[in-house]
Amino acid sequence: MYYPEPISRLMESYMKLPGIGEKTASRLAFYTVNMREEDVTDFAKNLVSVKRDLKYCSICGNITESDPCSICSDKNRDQSVILVVEQAKDVIALEKMQEYSGLYHVLHGVLSPVEGTGPEDINMASLLKRLQNDEVKEVIIATNANVEGEATATYLSRLIKPAEIKVSRLAHGLSVGSDIEYADEVTLLKAVEGRTEM
C-alpha cells in the first residue's frame, strides 16, 4: 500500500461516483486533506442528509423532502396535464424553463429488453392509476431521444390512447443556436419531418 489508509479508503468512496477513476479519486482525496475542516464536515453531513431527508413522492415519483411533493400538492398547477420523464433530474431541467405549469410523473428508468427492464420494473403502474382520474386530459411523454426512450414512449402511448387521453411527445429537431453543419443525420431528418410553417 502506497497510500495512507484514510486516503485509500476515501479514494474508494470517490471511485463509486460515476466518471471518477483512480487518478481523479487520488487527486480529490489529497485535495480533501487540505480543505477547510468545516467544509469537509459539511460535505459529510450533506451526504448523509440526501439519503436520510429525501424520499420519492408517492404520487409522481419525484425526489422530495415532503410527501406529496411540492408540485403534486400545488393546486395552482394545471391538473389536466402530466409530463412523463425518465429521471427526477429531468423535472429540474423542465422546471428551469419556467413555462410548464402541469404535473409530472417520474418513471425512474425506461423499458430496455437488453437490460431486462420491463414495465413492472419502472414507475409505470402508478401513472396508469393516475390516469383513471377524469381530470387528466393530456400526457406529454418526455423520455430521452434514444432507442429505449422511443420504445418506452411508443409503449406508453399505446397503453394510454384507448382511454381517450391525448398523448404527445416532445419535438425533435435542431438545438437552438446549433449549426446545421454539425447536426447528425437523424436529428436533421427529424427537423425536416417536423418542420413548421412560417
Add this chain to the structure above:
Amino acid sequence: MYYPEPISRLMESYMKLPGIGEKTASRLAFYTVNMREEDVTDFAKNLVSVKRDLKYCSICGNITESDPCSICSDKNRDQSVILVVEQAKDVIALEKMQEYSGLYHVLHGVLSPVEGTGPEDINMASLLKRLQNDEVKEVIIATNANVEGEATATYLSRLIKPAEIKVSRLAHGLSVGSDIEYADEVTLLKAVEGRTEM
C-alpha cells in the same frame, strides 16, 4: 429554488472539489441519492477520517497517520539522500517506482513571486535544518518542470551547495513511449541537451 434543499446543499459541497462545476455536481448529487445507504455513510465517514486521522510528518512534511511517518522512521532506508517534492502525492508517485530507497521532504508548495509565496510560506526551513545532520550527502530536487518548480529548484540548490552537499535535479526529456513528433520544443531541447552516450 429548483433543487430540493438537501440536493442543493450536497451540490455546493461537490462544487468545492477541483474541476467540478454545477452540471457535474448536480449529476453526482442525484447519483448519490440512488447510491446504497451503506456506501454513502462510508463516504461520509471517510471524509471526516482524512481530516481527523491524518497529520503532517514533523520531519519530512509528508501526510501520515503516525508521526514520524513510516518512511522517516524506517531505518532500512538510505538516510544519506533526501528527495524534495512539492506535494505529498508526489511521494506516492515516486514510491510506486519501487526503486528509490532514500528519504523525502515535502515542500507543500513552490516559490511563486506572482502569488506572493516566499521561502517562509513553504516547508523549506525544516529541510535546511535536516541538512545540518552530517549523514545527508545528496539532495535530489524533484519539483515540477514549470517556471515555479525551476525557480524553487535553483533557489534551493544555491542555499544547499555551500554546505558541500550534492544537489541534483530529475532529468528532463522525452516521456518513455512518447512520439518525438508530438513533443514540445522545450522538452525536445532538454532531451538533446541531456543526451546520454550509448
